[in-house]
Amino acid sequence: xxxxxxxxxxxxxxxxxxxAAWKFRLFAKHYPPxxxxxxxxxxxxxxxxIVFGQESRKSLPGAxxxxxxxxxxxxxxxxxxxxxxxxxxxxxxxxxxxxxxVALYAALAAQA
Amino acid sequence: xxxxQDARTLPRDTVLTPDLxxxxxxxxxxxxxxxxxxxxxxxxxxxxxxxxxxxxVQKLYEGSQTGVSYVALDGGRLRFLGGSTNHWGGWTRxxxxxxxxxxxxxxxxxxxxxxxxxxxxxxxxxxxxxxGPWVYDEAGKTTPDIGPLLPLGPGGIYTxxxxxxxxxxxxxxxxxxxxxxADLTKAAHITPLLNAxxxxxxLSPDAGRVMQLDVATLSGNRLTVKxxxxxxxxxxxxxxxxxLASNDVMTAGVGNGNDLVGRFFADHPIxxxxxxxxxxxxxxxxxxxxxxxxxxxxxxxxxxxxxQEFMRAHGVAGSLTTVENEIxxxxxxxxxxxxxxxxxxxxxxxAKAFSLGCxxxxxxxxxxxxxxxxxxxxxxxxxxxxxxxxxxxxxxLFRQTLVELGRQLLAAKSGMLHLNYNRRDEWLSAMxxxxxxxxxxxxxxxxxxxxxxxxxxxHGIGNLYVAGSSIFPTYGSSNPTLNLVALTLRLADxxxxxxx
Numbered sequence: 221x222x223x224x225x226x227x228x229x230x231x232x233x234x235x236x237x238x239x240a241a242w243k244f245r246l247f248a249k250h251y252p253p254x255x256x257x258x259x260x261x262x263x264x265x266x267x268x269x270i271v272f273g274q275e276s277r278k279s280l281p282g283a284x285x286x287x288x289x290x291x292x293x294x295x296x297x298x299x300x301x302x303x304x305x306x307x308x309x310x311x312x313x314x315x316x317x318x319x320x321x322v323a324l325y326a327a328l329a330a331q332a
Numbered sequence: 333x334x335x336x337q338d339a340r341t342l343p344r345d346t347v348l349t350p351d352l353x354x355x356x357x358x359x360x361x362x363x364x365x366x367x368x369x370x371x372x373x374x375x376x377x378x379x380x381x382x383x384x385x386x387x388x389v390q391k392l393y394e395g396s397q398t399g400v401s402y403v404a405l406d407g408g409r410l411r412f413l414g415g416s417t418n419h420w421g422g423w424t425r426x427x428x429x430x431x432x433x434x435x436x437x438x439x440x441x442x443x444x445x446x447x448x449x450x451x452x453x454x455x456x457x458x459x460x461x462x463x464g465p466w467v468y469d470e471a472g473k474t475t476p477d478i479g480p481l482l483p484l485g486p487g488g489i490y491t492x493x494x495x496x497x498x499x500x501x502x503x504x505x506x507x508x509x510x511x512x513x514a515d516l517t518k519a520a521h522i523t524p525l526l527n528a529x530x531x532x533x534x535l536s537p538d539a540g541r542v543m544q545l546d547v548a549t550l551s552g553n554r555l556t557v558k559x560x561x562x563x564x565x566x567x568x569x570x571x572x573x574x575x576l577a578s579n580d581v582m583t584a585g586v587g588n589g590n591d592l593v594g595r596f597f598a599d600h601p602i603x604x605x606x607x608x609x610x611x612x613x614x615x616x617x618x619x620x621x622x623x624x625x626x627x628x629x630x631x632x633x634x635x636x637x638x639x640q641e642f643m644r645a646h647g648v649a650g651s652l653t654t655v656e657n658e659i660x661x662x663x664x665x666x667x668x669x670x671x672x673x674x675x676x677x678x679x680x681x682x683a684k685a686f687s688l689g690c691x692x693x694x695x696x697x698x699x700x701x702x703x704x705x706x707x708x709x710x711x712x713x714x715x716x717x718x719x720x721x722x723x724x725x726x727x728x729l730f731r732q733t734l735v736e737l738g739r740q741l742l743a744a745k746s747g748m749l750h751l752n753y754n755r756r757d758e759w760l761s762a763m764x765x766x767x768x769x770x771x772x773x774x775x776x777x778x779x780x781x782x783x784x785x786x787x788x789x790x791h792g793i794g795n796l797y798v799a800g801s802s803i804f805p806t807y808g809s810s811n812p813t814l815n816l817v818a819l820t821l822r823l824a825d826x827x828x829x830x831x832x
Contacts, residue, residue: 268674301672318742321675
């Protein structure tokens with residue numbers, strides 16, 4: 221086996237391993253389990269949500285009550301966020317105009 | 333007598349007897365004189381200044397202020413031929429229909445007529461200010477190559493359009509003194525009289541007519557003008573000053589039997605950096621932050637305006653929100669944008685943020701007013717004090733408009749909005765002003781609610797009229813020049829009839 225073939229094989233193996241890691245979110249940040257993972261799992265990227273949620277949580281109830289409130293709406297986070305501006309269900313968080321669900325889910329992320 | 337004259341060189345105590353005396357050689361005075369060129373009436377156009385800026389003339393404008401911080405009274409206007417068009421920005425836009433309406437729950441709103449009354453004069457006004465073809469809100473429909481307009485969901489805010497005054501030889505915008513000097517010179521029946529300060533309006537003993545105008549020059553000359561008709565066109569501050577100071581017959585001042593002259597002063601607040609608009613894809617047509625010239629010669633810029641239906645439904649005042657420049661986002665803002673965009677299922681990796689500015693309409697306020705001060709100027713005229721106000725409601729109503737814009741951006745999944753000010757001190761710290769002086773001789777059919785009637789004639793005085801933005805009873809958010817010129821052309825038609 222030539223050195224070129226060995227290097228090519230190695231490169232292909234590395235690429236496959238990288239792809240698999242990405243695919244199965246091996247590098248994604250893992251969070252300790254919470255009673256709200258059904259809701260938090262709908263947030264694409266929790267890190268910025270946690271940062272934003274530090275502000276939105278200030279005017280909202282605690283995590284348990286928030287989760288109850290969120291589960292009462294049977295739509296997904298994405299469905300709610302898309303629909304709310306058209307329904308005038310928006311709120312202001314530290315000056316930002318956002319769909320209400322964004323404020324609620326972010327507040328939950330910040331408290332979980 | 334015709335052609336330019338200098339009041340300083342006329343024999344002392346000269347008495348002039350024109351058919352019409354126009355006090356003030358700004359856009360209203362010049363437009364009025366030119367509109368009456370063919371009338372055959374002898375017109376005297378009295379201009380306080382000369383052809384260029386002179387500091388001792390400008391100092392006649394000095395005054396004092398109380399209340400909210402505002403531009404110095406000698407700072408936002410110019411006292412020489414052409415008036416404040418010598419420093420205007422050239423922004424033009426017609427008043428909206430709603431600006432003329434009585435507004436439910438909004439005191440002191442409404443004109444004595446609908447926009448239809450000045451509609452026929454817009455084309456000529458547009459030509460006088462040299463703003464090119466009349467395009468305005470047709471721009472988005474008819475002008476090619478301006479790029480995609482801001483995607484907004486259904487709602488109360490839409491893309492509206494300014495046009496700009498422009499003139500020949502890259503002189504932008506039109507300075508009425510320079511531009512129309514030659515026309516005034518060759519007009520057979522017009523005498524522009526420079527350096528002529530009207531210091532008093534003398535009424536008949538029954539206060540029913542103007543008998544004469546006292547004229548003084550800074551060089552010490554004195555003249556008398558005995559016109560058949562008089563039009564005050566000296567701007568919203570000086571019109572009120574001259575009427576208030578002329579108090580020998582009517583002790584409260586000319587036309588001030590109901591204590592309205594000088595009240596309802598207004599301007600357009602222009603708070604800077606009122607909001608941050610984030611566009612998720614980072615794409616915004618340049619016409620939102622740069623002026624562009626259309627192929628047919630209109631220079632235009634896109635702004636964001638509340639729809640009239642939205643204004644009626646929510647009791648919102650007028651505003652025109654502009655995109656100023658691209659700005660960076662801090663980490664918290666980035667978190668807000670990423671979280672929201674992901675929730676909406678939108679990629680925000682190319683998001684850009686833009687600072688927004690605006691021009692707001694103030695609600696009419698009788699306590700925002702000009703009164704005579706004790707101090708006198710070099711001609712012996714009392715100076716003015718301006719008491720300036722701006723209410724929390726003015727800010728709150730505009731904030732409501734911005735919230736609607738934010739909602740529509742989210743609904744379209746195109747972006748989002750951050751409101752930068754909430755507290756009064758925050759708004760005031762960002763405040764700038766349009767120097768659009770308005771409202772001090774407001775128009776109303778009822779003499780108890782207005783100084784001039786629907787024909788711009790001062791209530792109770794048969795031969796005294798007012799032109800310019802001092803007659804605006806409500807203000808809209810559009811810049812006033814185009815509109816005041818259109819109103820002046822309407823007044824010219826009225827004068828042609830009554831003076832014939």
